[in-house]
Amino acid sequence: MSVVKKKKHVSKKNKKAWRKYCDITDVEEFLEDQRLEERLGKFETKPDSELFVVDTQGDVKNLEEDVKPTFVSAKQRKRLQLAATPKCYEILLPSSKVEDPNKKRNHVNPVGFKPTALSKISEKRRFAKGIYEKKLQEVKKNRKMELQKKKKMKKARETFKLNLWGGDVPEIKGIPETLCDEFISSEAQLHNVLPVQRIRPKPPPPKTVTRAAVETPHPGISYNPSYKEHQELLQEVVNHEQKLMKREAHLLRVTNKMFRKVTATEKENQWHEEMSEGLPQPHNPADNPTQSDADTDDEYKAVNPPVQNKKKDHKARRKQREQIEEREKLKRQKIEKKKITDLYRLRKLQSSILKTEERQKEECTKRSSKRTAAAATALPALNAHKINKKEPDFIDPEQLTGDLMHINSKTNLLRERYESLQRRGALAGAKLMMKKKRKVKSYFKPGHKVTDQEIERYITRSAGKKVSLNLSFIKVAKL
Template sequence: MSVVKKKKHVSKKNKKAWRKHCDIRDVEDFLEEQRLDERLGKFDTKPDSELFVVDTQGDDDDKAKDIKSETSEKVVKPTSAKERKRQQLSKTPKCYEILIPASKVPDPNAKRNHVNPVGSRPTALSKITEKKREEKGKFEKKVEVARKNRKIALDKKRKAKSIRNNFDLDLWGQDLPEAKGIPETLCDDFIPPGALLHNVLPQQRLRPKPPPPKTIVTRSAVDTPHPGISYNPSFKEHQELLQEVVQHEQKMMKREAHLLRVTTGMFSKVTPEQKENQWREEMSVGLPQPHNPANDPSDNETDNEYKAVNPPVKNKKKDHKARRKQKEQLEEKERLKRKKIEKKKISDLYRLRQLQSTISKTETRQAEDRTKRVTKRKIEEATALPALNAHKTPKKEPEYVDPEQLSGDLRTIKSTTNLLRDRFESLQRRGALAASKLMMKKKRKLKSYFKAGHKVTEKDIERYVTRSAGKK
């Protein structure tokens, strides 16, 4: 016996409750079928050829083969590819099949206005520009260029079709190893040309080596040292080297003095007491000062009289005589000023020749300086180091040997410079190596701690205390 469920009575006051508790599946199915009929068409309107298929094969395989052979005899196949292509012209290409509407739903707006695409209709501005181009003759020029290009293409075709009378070209010569830069000594039938080309020396390869930079070519290979550095120099050469070293040291001292003057020397030195007093005065600005009886005004000064802080100012006007004197002073001052200007004009007239000569001298001097700068810049550009990195090349400082250390024998002389460092800096100065910067790592100060324990003796404590005191 089937149990009949009691029907629930639910409030359908709101739209949300109506949707939740109403069964509308039958309406949705009906609408879905209607949309499907609109897309694919109704069965009543479709012909029988679209709905039904006639089975001509049957159940047996032999019958199917016979039917296939009969149908194949009836179908006339195209004889050539040209006819096949012509038959395919009427069909729509596969790339445009996606654009064909598959739905049978008609257009809701049957009388739709046709809109021309952008650029199809000429505007007023485009008409003006085309007219200007036609007046300038740009279209004629374009036609001439196209005609020339067609002529060049035709000439190329004719040359390609022309029969060669000379048959000295070796078609397989380009694939030979000798043509790729591999010498005959390395040629072998069992080794591929890629491996042969890999083993060829760089000088024998087909690709030319690029020339070295101009800066390295124009510079001397190694700078010759000063003859005064020799272990047995002459007196004159030694004195010349000494003068160079003195000039270099004076220059460095002057630079150090300048840096000291513009950094530390700019600030005045103050003693600790003055600094303390200055700080106290700055910090106590605006604070109430302590009472000092010495600063109190005396009884004689006050004398029980009232004195205002800002006494009234009397409006004492000048008389006619004072005003006349003031006016005469101003006129005399202006007259002297005018007289001085006139005198300077006359003196400038007499100094015209001198001014002209000084101007010509300055112009000639400036022209000479300009030529010197240009020549110097050209020499520097020709002999400049290549910018291999951001660091600057180290400047060579003059070497000097004290006369007391000089000796005429190589056995007793002591070397003052490091040969490896000197050659390394020489390579950097000549641009063969990139300039490097000396990086010094700071040693970290490690703090030591004393770990107390039951195994620590008094000797260990004394040893730790002495070690820490020695470090300090």
């Protein structure tokens, strides 16, 4: 038997309680069906042709086996899709079958549908001016230009005489002819090119580095060299050392030796002189014993004695005026003479200027050629560290043995090969980094269970090392 549940009596005083405890699913389903019928139409009103389909093909599987599918090209598929409405406009189509409640609605034409009186007058003026004709001509001109561009593109594709590596000319990159000038930089030229036509500059081809061969050592380094070769090597070493000494002396001269050394007493005397400048000096009779006693009297003497105002007579003034005029005359004569000499010197100055210009040009060409030669033979800079040049090796005549049994090798072969690879640009230049060794102190950890044997063993093990022991603890342990 089906158990009938007892209905719960719940208060429905508020709207919230009505929503919570009332079951309205049947009402919602009815309303949904009604809306669907309004959109698609009622089944009673629809004809049978819309509701039912007459099967005239039979089983699809048997037909597929007999009839082969016809191939439809992409062009035909696109043409068939032209008749159908695009998916982007399907939302705008009316999906509802609900009739318009206001059947007598007035149709309002959009703005610009019907020409106004003002628009008619403006159009007449345009026709009179020939604006529409100009637009037509521009459109025709643009079409012709597009056609010509397309033809050129087709011709360029058909012709196979195009130089792929001849793109360095500015006109090819799309730069206007007005900007193709030597005074305008390449950056400014490329800046004015359209973004579509702008081409990135081609990277330079990889540089083929011709490395020098392994340096052969000087024959004077041999364990049994000839006297001449040994002397040549000695001369090279002497020249190298002289250069280093000269450089060191120059640095010393421009740094330390620029300032003279002063002793402590001289410094103190200088300080006293500077501080006592302008102060009255104390009189010391021992400094000037020949001075008479009359001078030492406390008599007032003026620093600037009075001067008599002697007036010049007419003769003295005339002579003074004549001297000034003579001086001015000589000055003017010198200026005129200098002008004449400068005119004669013009040719000499011009020739000297031409010579200096020629010399400067020659020096500039020499420097540029030297720079280009150095750049061509320069090794690639693998890092920021500079590689030092190899210093000449030398063996003292006293250490020359003459046989391989008693020879002493000063250089390390592995280090020498490593440095030669750095100098030839095969390896990056390294910087020698010396790490400081930390001084580690060892301590003996005291404890109540430490025996004398352990202490003795520790002392013997740490013999020859700097060890700090707690002697007070050892005494206690021995006790």
